[in-house]
Amino acid sequence: MTQRVRLIPLLIVMVAPCRGVTAQSWRTVESARQLHDSAEHRVHVRYGAGRIDVGGTNAPLLYSMTLRYDEATTTPIHQYDAGARTLTLGVEGESPKFSRNMGDKSRGEMRLALSRSVPIDLDFELGATKAQLDLGGLSLLGLHLASGASETVLDFSTPNQSRMRSLDVDVGAASFEARNLGNANVSAVHVHGGVGSVELDFAGQWSQDMTVDADLALGKLTLHLPRDVGIRVEVQKFLASFDQQGLQKRGDAYYSDNWDSAKYHLRLRAQTTFGGIELDRVD
C-alpha cells in the first residue's frame, strides 16, 4: 500500500511498463553419483526451457549434471531410486510443451554426462530447448526422445556399445537433426514430427539392418543415406514432393541399385502430408 504513496497517478503510466518484468533468480546445482555397479539403469531427463547438452563420461560416475535454473519458476530434479535403478534428472515447474521461449541469455542450461560403462534406457522429455545430444559411446538399450518447440541435434559420434532395442523420436514444432545413425546400433527407428524440418543422417558404422518409420505432418524430411547400404523406400505423401535420387520403383517401393548385393539394408517408410521428402546418397 505504501508504494501507492509514491506512485501518484501522473507517473503510474510512465513506470508501469517497467514493473511488468518478472524477477528471475538464477542458481546453479551440480549433482553427481558414484558408479557402484554396471547394472542396467533407466534414466529419465526432463527439461522445459533452455539449453541442454548431453554426453558421455568415462569417469567412475553414474552421471554428472550441472544445472543453471531460475529458482523463481523451476525446481531442479535429481532423484535416484537405487532399488529400481531409476534416475530422474532435469527441472520441473515449467510445462515442457508450453514453456516460454526466451532468449538464450535468459535461459537455463543443463549439462549432463552419463556413464559409458552402464547400460542405459534413456528417455528425454524436452520443451522449448536447444538440445545437443551426443550419445556416442554410451551403452544405450533404448532411446525415447519427445520434444516440443525445440532445436535438437542427436548425434552418435561413436558407435553405441549395446544393441539398442528401439529409437523413438517424437518432435512437435521443431527442427530435428540426427547424425550418424549408423552408429546407433539399432534395428528400428521411429520418427514422428509435427511441423518443422527433420533431417536424418545414416552415416556411421553399420552393424545390422535398420527399419525406419518417418512421419512428418508439415515440413521437410531429408535423409542422408550411405551409398554402400541397400535402400528400400516406401513413400506415402499428400501434396508433397519426393526426390527419388536414382532409386528404381519395384511394386510399391523404391529400391537402390545395390539392394540385392548390399551387406546392410535400410527399409524406410516415409509419410508426409504437406512438404517434401528428399533423399541424399552420400559416400
Place this chain on the structure above:
Amino acid sequence: MARRISAAATIPVVALALISSLSTVAAAQAAATSRSARPVATTTQLQNQRTMSDRLRRQIEQMRARPEGSRLPPADSFTVGPRAITPTTPVTGSVAIAEGSLDVSGHLDGSAYVIDGDIVVHSGGVISGDAVSIGGRVLLDGGRIDGERLTLSAPATEAIRAQAVPPLTTWQSIKLVLGWFAVLAIIGLGVLIFAEPNMDGVVEAMEESFSRAFWFGLLGEIMALPVLALLVVGLVLTLLGILLVPFAVVAYCIALAGLLALGFLAVARLTGSFWSRRDARSTTTPRSANLRALFVGLVLYMGLWMLAAIFTWQPMAGAILRGVALAVSWVAVTVGLGAAMLSRAGTRRLAARSRGTGPARRPAPEDLAWQTPTPVTGVTAARRPAATAVKEIP
C-alpha cells in the same frame, strides 16, 4: 546424659549426611559418566548451537522451505564452524555444519550437509550417504561418497532480502510525498516557463466543459493501449515500418506521459486559481499568479497524499485516506488528459488565436485588479501599461 543424647542424635545425622553426600557424589559421578558416554560431537554441537546467530538460523530455515533444501535437517541440528571426521572418531548419523568446511578422513555412516563451506573427502574417508554443500563445493581427495554428491550455489541474497524488506515507515512515506511534490513543482515550473501558452489552452478547454474533458480523458485512458497496438500493427503491415516500431512505441509513451503531466499540472493550476482569486487585488504579473495557482493546486493534491502518508502508522485510516487521494488524483488526471487531448496539448487554442477566430485570452484575475469600478472624486483610473494589461500571444 545430655552429651549422650547429643551424641546419639549426632550419629544418625552424620550418617544421613554421609549417605546423602555419597548419594550426591554417586549421582554426580553417574551424571558425569553419562555425559562422558555421549559422542564428543554432541557436546560440541550443544556448545556451538549457542553461537548460532538468528540470521543463520533464519537462512537455514529458508533453505529448508525451498524444494531443493527439503532434505536439509532442522537448524537445531547444525553446528557452526569447521569440523573434521578422523579415522579414530567415526560418526554414525548425519552431520550438518554451517559456516565451515567438513574434512572427512574417517567413516561417516550417514549424510553430510554443509552450508557456506566445502566437504572434502580425503583418502580413506567415506561418506555412506549424500554429501550436500550449499554455497561451497564437494571435493573428492581420494575418498568415496556412496550417495549423491550435490553442490548448490548459495541462494540469491536479493530474494532473501526482498522477503525481509519491512514496509515503509510514516516518516519515509512523508519524505516520499515531499520528494514527489518537489519533482512535480520543478516540472510545473518548467512548463510555465517554456510552455505556458499550451497550459493556458488546456485550462481553457477544461473551463469550457469540465464533464466533456472528463469523459474524453476516460476514453483516452481506455483507448491508450489499443491505439498503441493499432500503431504497431499498422507499422508492421507496411513492412518497412517494422524498423520504426521500437521508436514509435517509445515516442507514443513519451507523448502520452507528456499529455498526462501537462493535463495534471493544468488541473492543479486551475484548482489553485480558485484560492488565488481571493487575493485578486494583489498587483502581480499573470505568470506569477499562474505559478502561485499551480503551487497551491499541487499543495492541495499532494496534501491528500501527505495526509495518507501521515497516517501510515494506522493501517485502516491510512488505507482510506490513500483511497481518497487516489480517487481524487485519478479524476484530476483524467480531466487533465481529456482537456489536453481536446486542446491538442494546448496548440488548438494557439492556432485559433493566430487565425484571429478564437476567443480572446481570459485575463487572469490579477489583470483586472488595478481597475476601480468608478472614478473616485473625479480622478480617472490610471491605465496599466499595455504589456501587462492583456497578454497577447504572438
